[in-house]
Amino acid sequence: MRLRGGRFAGVGAALAGGIAIFAAALALALAGTLFMVDPNAQDLGTTFAAPLTEGHLLGTDSLGRDVLSWIAHSVTTSLKIGLAIVALSALLGIVVGVISAYIGGALDTLLMRMVDLQLAIPPLLLFIAAAAVVGTSQTTLILLVSVISWVTYARLVRTQILVEKQRASIAAARLAGIGHVRIVMRHLLPSIGSVVLVVASLQLGFVLLWEASLAFVNLGVQPPDTSLGFLIAQGRSTLAQAWWVVVFPGVMLALLLLAANLVGDGLRDYFGVEAEVIDR
Amino acid sequence: MTRYIAIRIGQGALVVLGAVAVSFLLVNVAGDPVGVLGGQLLGPEEKQRLIELYGYDRPLSEQFVDYIGSVLRGDFGESFRQPVGAVTLVLESLPPTIWLVVGSVIVTFVVSIPAAVLSVLRRGSKLDGGVRGSLMVLQGLPSFWLGVVLVLIFSVQLRWLPSYGDEDWTSYILPIAALAIPLMSSVVRLLRSQMLDIMGMEFVTALRAKGLSERDIVLRHALHNAMPPLVTFMALQIGWLFGGTIIVEAVFGWPGIGTLAITATNNSDLTVIQALVVVVAVVYVLLNLLADLLVLAIDPRLRAS
Numbered sequence: 001m002r003l004r005g006g007r008f009a010g011v012g013a014a015l016a017g018g019i020a021i022f023a024a025a026l027a028l029a030l031a032g033t034l035f036m037v038d039p040n041a042q043d044l045g046t047t048f049a050a051p052l053t054e055g056h057l058l059g060t061d062s063l064g065r066d067v068l069s070w071i072a073h074s075v076t077t078s079l080k081i082g083l084a085i086v087a088l089s090a091l092l093g094i095v096v097g098v099i100s101a102y103i104g105g106a107l108d109t110l111l112m113r114m115v116d117l118q119l120a121i122p123p124l125l126l127f128i129a130a131a132a133v134v135g136t137s138q139t140t141l142i143l144l145v146s147v148i149s150w151v152t153y154a155r156l157v158r159t160q161i162l163v164e165k166q167r168a169s170i171a172a173a174r175l176a177g178i179g180h181v182r183i184v185m186r187h188l189l190p191s192i193g194s195v196v197l198v199v200a201s202l203q204l205g206f207v208l209l210w211e212a213s214l215a216f217v218n219l220g221v222q223p224p225d226t227s228l229g230f231l232i233a234q235g236r237s238t239l240a241q242a243w244w245v246v247v248f249p250g251v252m253l254a255l256l257l258l259a260a261n262l263v264g265d266g267l268r269d270y271f272g273v274e275a276e277v278i279d280r
Numbered sequence: 281m282t283r284y285i286a287i288r289i290g291q292g293a294l295v296v297l298g299a300v301a302v303s304f305l306l307v308n309v310a311g312d313p314v315g316v317l318g319g320q321l322l323g324p325e326e327k328q329r330l331i332e333l334y335g336y337d338r339p340l341s342e343q344f345v346d347y348i349g350s351v352l353r354g355d356f357g358e359s360f361r362q363p364v365g366a367v368t369l370v371l372e373s374l375p376p377t378i379w380l381v382v383g384s385v386i387v388t389f390v391v392s393i394p395a396a397v398l399s400v401l402r403r404g405s406k407l408d409g410g411v412r413g414s415l416m417v418l419q420g421l422p423s424f425w426l427g428v429v430l431v432l433i434f435s436v437q438l439r440w441l442p443s444y445g446d447e448d449w450t451s452y453i454l455p456i457a458a459l460a461i462p463l464m465s466s467v468v469r470l471l472r473s474q475m476l477d478i479m480g481m482e483f484v485t486a487l488r489a490k491g492l493s494e495r496d497i498v499l500r501h502a503l504h505n506a507m508p509p510l511v512t513f514m515a516l517q518i519g520w521l522f523g524g525t526i527i528v529e530a531v532f533g534w535p536g537i538g539t540l541a542i543t544a545t546n547n548s549d550l551t552v553i554q555a556l557v558v559v560v561a562v563v564y565v566l567l568n569l570l571a572d573l574l575v576l577a578i579d580p581r582l583r584a585s
Contacts, residue, residue: 116291117298124523125541125560129303132545132553133311209422213527216424217542229424236428236531239436246432250425257420 015270018262021255025075032072039070039226048242059244061235067245071252074228077221078256081142082207086200088146093153094196098184100154101161112158115151123148124210128219136219145210149203156195164191194271201267205260212253228253281576288572292565299561303554304347309340316548317360356555366551369540370559376446377529377536378563381521383452384459385514392464393503396471400479400498411468419465423524427458427531444533455532459524463517470513474506508579515571519564 032039043064051059051067058067100111118126130144164170165188173183214220215229223230228249235245307313314322314330322330331337335346350356356366399411434454435443442451478484479502487497526538533539537560544552 113294117295122519122522122560122564124526125557126302128526128541128545129306129553129557130310132548132550133306205420212422213424217527217530219542219545232425232428236431239428239432243432246425246428250422250429253422253425254417254420257422258417261420 012266014262015266018259018264018266021259022263025079025252025256025259028072029076029079032069033076036069036072037066039065039073040224041065048238050242051244051248058248059242061231061242061245062238067231067248070226070231071228071249074226074231074249075252075256077225077227078208078211081138081211081221082204084142085145085149085207086204088142089150089203090153090196090200092146092150094157094189094192096150097154097157097192098161098188101158101165102180102184102188108158111154115154118148118151124213127210127214131219136214136222138221138225141211141214141220145207149207152199152203153196156199157192160192160195161188164188194267198264198268198271201260202264205257205264208253208256208260285573285576288569292569295565296558296561299558300348300351301344303557304344306557307550307554308336308343308347311550313360313550316550351558356558357551359552360549361547361552366549366555367559369552370537370555373536373540374559374563376534377522377525377538379452380455380459380525380528380534380536381518383456384463384521385518387456387460388463388467388514391460392467392471395464396468396475397498397503399468399472400475400502401495403476412472415465415468418461419469421462423458423462424527424531426461427455427528430454430457431531446534451532455525455528455534458528458531459521462524463521466517467510467513471503471506471510474509475502478502478505508575511571511575511578515568518567518571522560522564 043060045064046056046060047062047064049056049060049064051057053059056066056068058071060066061070096111096115100108126148127144131140134140134144170183170187173187211220212227212229212232215227216233218230218233220229221227231249232246235242235249238245314327314334314336317330335343338346354367358364359366359369362369395411399408402408431443431454434441441453443454445451475498479498484497484501487501488494522537525534525536526541528534529536529538530542537556540552541556543549544556
C-alpha cells in the first residue's frame with residue numbers, strides 16, 4: 001500500500017493526527033488530575049444524569065460518579081501502564097535480540113526457539129494462566145504483559161543487528177582492539193533506534209487495548225485505580241438506563257488506539273521499516 | 281514437500297511440549313497448589329500431609345516426568361473446585377468457542393473478499409475511499425466494546441437479538457459480529473494492498489493486452505494470487521481470535537473457553553488452567569498446520585520446492 005501517491009504527505013498527516021490525539025488525551029488526563037472531582041466520589045442525588053445536564057459534561061453513572069472525570073483518570077492510568085510496559089518489554093527485547101545476534105551460535109538458536117514458542121501460545125491465555133497463579137495487581141499486570149510482549153522487539157532487533165554486524169567498520173573496530181561491549185553500545189545499538197521506535201508506537205496500541213480488556217474482565221487494574229475497560233464493564237448492567245456510561249469510554253479508547261496506529265504506521269512508512277506487530 | 285510437512289509437524293509438537301512445560305512451571309514451581317486447595321484454614325502439619333499426598337515434595341524432575349505422563353493420558357487431575365476432571369471441563373467448553381472462531385473466520389471471508397475486490401476494481405473512486413475510511417475507524421475498535429455497543433443497539437434498543445448465552449442461531453450473530461468486524465478491516469487492507477501489487481505486475485499487462493476485462497483479471501488472477509498470503513495471515517490471526525474470544529465471551533456470557541478461563545482464574549482452579557493452556561496450544565497448532573496445508577494446496581509454487 002505504501003509508495004502509492006503522496007507517500008510522505010500522507011505520512012505527515014497521519015503522524016500529526018496521531019500526535020494531536022495523544023496531546024489532547026494528555027491534556028485531558030492532566031485536567032482530570034488537577035481540576036476534576038474524584039472519579040470514585042459518589043453522588044446519589046444525581047444518578048444517571050444525562051450528558052450535558054446538572055454540570056456533568058458526559059453524564060453520571062448509577063452511583064452518580066462523573067463519567068468525564070472517570071475517563072480522564074483512566075487515561076492517566078492507561079498511559080502510565082502502557083508506557084511502562086512498552087519501556088520494559090522494549091528493554092527485554094533489545095537485550096535478548098542483541099545478545100542473540102551478536103553472540104550467535106547455540107545461544108541464538110535457543111533464544112529464538114523461545115521466541116517462537118511464545119508466539120505460539122495465545123498471549124491472553126498465557127496472561128490469564130499466570131494471573132491465576134500470581135494474582136492481579138498493577139505491578140503484576142505490567143510485569144506479565146512485558147514478559148509476554150518482548151518477543152517482537154527481540155526478533156526485529158536481532159535481524160537488524162545481524163545486518164549491521166556485517167559492516168566492514170565493525171570488523172575494523174574489532175581489529176583495532178575495541179571491546180565487545182563498546183562495539184555493541186557505540187556502534188550497533190544506535191542503528192536499531194528506528195525499528196524500536198516503530199514497534200514501540202505500534203505496541204502501545206495493543207498494550208492499551210490489553211489493559212482495557214483485562215480491566216473489563218476484572219483481571220486488570222483494581223479499584224481505587226480506574227480504567228476505561230472497568231467503566232465499560234460497570235456500565236453494562238445499566239445499558240438500558242445510561243448508554244453514555246459505556247459509549248464515551250469506548251470512544252476514548254478507540255481514539256487512543258487510532259492515535260497509536262496512526263503514529264506507528266506513520267513512523268513505519270517514514271523510516272521504511274518492515275515491522276508488523278502480531279502480539280494481539 | 282513431505283519433508284516440509286514433517287518439519288512443521290515437528291515444530292508443532294515442540295510448541296505443545298513448550299506449553300506443557302509452561303503449564304507445569306506455573307503451577308508446580310511458581311504456584312502454591314496446596315495453599316490454594318486448603319485455603320488459609322490448614323495448619324502447617326495438615327499442609328505438609330497434603331503436600332505429601334499430592335506428591336509436591338518429590339524432586340521437580342520426577343514431578344515433571346509424571347506430569348508429562350498424565351498429560352499424554354489426557355489426565356490433568358480433578359478440577360480444584362468441582363468434582364469433575366479438569367480436561368472434561370475444558371473439552372466441554374471448547375466447541376462453543378471453536379464455533380465462534382470458525383464463524384468469525386467465515387463471516388470475515390464472505391464480507392472482506394467482495395469488499396476488497398470492489399475496492400480494487402473501483403480504485404480511486406468514492407466507494408474505494410469510503411471502504412478505506414471505514415476500515416481505518418473499524419480496525420481500532422476494541423471487540424469487547426463493540427460487543428457491548430451491539431448489545432445496546434440490537435438487544436436493548438431494538439430488541440431483535442439475544443444478548444446472552446448460546447440458545448439458538450440468533451445468539452451467534454452478535455458475538456461473531458464483535459469478533460469479525462475488527463478482523464474484516466485488517467483482511468480487506470491486506471487483500472487490497474496485495475491485489476494492487478499484483479495488478480502492477482507484468483503478467484497483468486500481458487493479460488490486458490490479450491483483451492481480458494479488468495473484472496476478469498481481478499477476479500481470476502489478482503484474487504487468486506493474493507490467497508496464499510491471506511491464508512497465512514489468517515493462521516496468525518487465529519491466536520488473536522482465541523484471545524479475543526476470551527474477552528468477547530465475557531460480554532455475552534458465552535459458555536466457552538474464555539468464560540472457563542476467567543472463572544478458573546478467579547477461583548485459582550489450577551488444574552483447569554493447566555488443562556486450558558495445553559488444550560488450547562494443541563488446537564492452535566492443529567489449526568496452523570491446517571492453514572499450512574491449505575497454502576500448499578492453493579499455491580502450486582510451494583508444492584514444487
